[in-house]
Amino acid sequence: MDHDHHATAWQRISSAALSDGLALTTACRACAEDLDADFAGVTLVAAGELRLAAAATDECARLAEDAQLVTGEGPCTDAYTHRHLVEATDLHHASERWPAYAPIAAEHGARSVLALPLAIGTLSIGALDLYRRGPVPFTPHQKDRAGAYARILALLALNEHPHLLTTPPRPAQRGPQGYPPTVHTAAGVLAAKYDLTPDDALTRLRAHSFRHSQPLLHTAQYVLNHHRLDDSPPG
Known part of the structure; x- marks a missing residue:
């Protein structure tokens, strides 16, 4: 079968x-x-x-x-x-x-x-x-x-x-670790701009996406393009 x-x-x-x-x-x-x-x-x-x-x-x-x-x-x-x-x-x-x-x-x-x-x-x-x-x-x-x-x-x-x-195996993780490189880069931009820890920057990025029902990658790309995270949904 x-x-x-x-x-x-x-x-x-x-x-x-x-x-x-x-x-x-x-x-x-x-x-x-x-x-x-x-x-x-x-x-x-x-x-x-x-x-x-x-x-x-x-x-x-x-x-x-x-x-x-x-x-x-x-x-x-x-x-x-x-x-x-x-x-x-x-x-x-x-x-x-x-x-x-x-x-x-x-x-x-x-x-x-x-x-x-x-x-x-x-x-x-x-x-x-x-x-x-x-x-x-x-x-x-x-x-x-x-x-x-x-x-x-x-x-x-x-x-x-x-x-x-060729990626070294590691135990599976949940939560903030599970993001593409673009998201981590955007979080780094937010961390530097707003004096946040990397984890806090990721949390802010996720919260913005959740609040505005926006794809996370769209929010991250907006941050990379504009070096800020506005209260309005990213266009």
């Missing part, structure tokens, strides 16, 4: 690649379409700390993935940390599990989510997140198929981000 799922997943990805090229985002879209997910994303994790939203099927997926960066919690973090499938059939009732992430993801259209770790042997590199707009659980068959896609996506991720192979 695993072989059948793997063969079907490769076939669908290969068909999609004929028009869009063989890439992580193309494979992510093929996976979402095959499994009746409304949108999907892939977040990669280097050294247990540095997170990168590496693929998103559309804007909703990008915002849902970014919500995990803003809050430092969510299905991707759990799937990566514990190396097993994570599922929430209704994010409206997941406030105890992910008090900050669940309402933001729901606001961006996600109602249910299925997250699977991306791993090759003992190397963990991230997670695949599949979202539905309604509280509809994924079937056991779909979960098995998703596992096949996750194995393929892990290979494609390493092909696009080979540095993941």
Whole structure:
């Protein structure tokens, strides 16, 4: 059965690649379409700390993935940390599990989510997140198929981000450590400008994104462009 799922997943990805090229985002879209997910994303994790939203099927997926960066919690973090499938059939009732992430993801259209770790042997590199707009659980068959896609996506991720192979392994971390380089650079700008510690600067950056419902990377880029963080949402 695993072989059948793997063969079907490769076939669908290969068909999609004929028009869009063989890439992580193309494979992510093929996976979402095959499994009746409304949108999907892939977040990669280097050294247990540095997170990168590496693929998103559309804007909703990008915002849902970014919500995990803003809050430092969510299905991707759990799937990566514990190396097993994570599922929430209704994010409206997941406030105890992910008090900050669940309402933001729901606001961006996600109602249910299925997250699977991306791993090759003992190397963990991230997670695949599949979202539905309604509280509809994924079937056991779909979960098995998703596992096949996750194995393929892990290979494609390493092909696009080979540095993941040479990054020294560390225990998985939650919270402020899990940000792309742009966010850390922006935090450094804020720290210097407002005489803040790096952690306080990161907290201010996250709070601004949360308050204005802005993607964290947009807020960080605004800081890098303007060397300030205004009370108004970044344009």
